[in-house]
Amino acid sequence: MADPLVVVLLRWTDARARIDPLSGEVESDPRGAGPSEADRCALEHGLRIAEAAGGRCVAVTLAPEEATELLRDALACGADAVLRVAVAPWDPRVPDSGAATARALATAIRAELGEPSLVLTGDHSADRGTGSTPAFLAAELDCAQALGLVRLSYADGELRALRRLDRGRRERLAIPLPAVCSVEPAGLRLRRASLPSTLAARTAAIPVVAGTVEAEPVTAHAARPLRPRAKELPAPREADPRLRLLRLTGAHEEREPPRVVVTDDPAEAADELLDYLRGKGYL
Incomplete structure (x- = not known):
């Protein structure tokens, strides 16, 4: 692929959220929020694949303004560019729709970055993650998908992967591009950012594009045990x-x-x- 565009999707979430025992309300602190280990692993895979293919690695998140630090950290680790898709806060009692999230991300990526050659995500988010967003995103982008990967590499113009199966088995894949791949946090850690890169990322401009995520209501047709x-x-x-x-x-x-x-x-x-x-x- 010529000048490939590798997009890494990062989920901004508070992994240490607290629940009020009296009211049941979820309390989160933006200062402790960030990407999950699976998302960090996806970013490292994206950086390595972009380097091997001679392309660009762009980190994208759909999150409020507090997620700016997450994108600055991605820049410090080596991402060529970042993008934040700003959405209005939704009622936390309404279930998060993976289809609506994928639709908003696909629209923003195509409008601001163009058609991606490879989209990488974590296998699931740490808050209410079901792992369905990568599959919905592959449908929106009309490309191949490979989910639950533990290893990903690019060499000689081919994308190779290793997927974990039940009972300790593994499956080797040759993934056609373009594709959406989700990775598990296994065998790879995000590189440490250098001091000059960290200082440069502190003052870098973070592009922001407006997005819309409409919660899909749940309809109960019948009540039964x-x-x-x-x-x-x-x-x-x-x-x-x-x-x-x-x-x-x-x-x-x-x-x-x-x-x-x-x-x-x-x-x-x-x-x-x-x-x-x-x-x-x-x-």
Whole structure:
């Protein structure tokens, strides 16, 4: 890729927020807020890939004005440029929408920086992170995605990655560009900023662009228990404790054998799962 643009998204959050035991309100201090370890790892990956590919690394955050120090730290560590997407504060009781956040970030990146070659994020944020924003962002930018990476490298014009799987397994990936990748905080630490870079970042101008994040309301269509209620069983008539236990557990009764469905069709697999949940009373 010629003159690649590597964008690193940093989430500004207070990892030491406190909860009032009487009111339940969340109290946060901007002085203790900053990026998570996963975001720091993503920034280090972005700096290394930009150096290897001869491109630019730009740190972007969607946060209030207090997040300016976060971007100054990114400049001190070697980022070529930074950008803050300013949004109006929203009601903390409304759930944060990964889709709305991704939409605001994609709009700002395209308008201010152009089409990115690679977007890096942490695997999830430290506050209410679900890890869904990178996937939504890949859909907004119409590019490939690779999530949950523990290693990322760029050499000979190819982006290679290592993804963690269950049971200690690993998966090697060749990722086509453009792409959105989220990394886990594993095996890599953000470099230490030099003193001249830190002093220069203290007075650097931080570009700001207005953004909009609209909270998506939650609609409750029906109120029901989280799981089916326990069945009411009549008391067994037998006087023998052993027979009473057999009657309650149904050990000698006919049972429906387990059904195993093997299919390569995702739609058919989803239909089977939904039918099972409906039959058990979950839906």
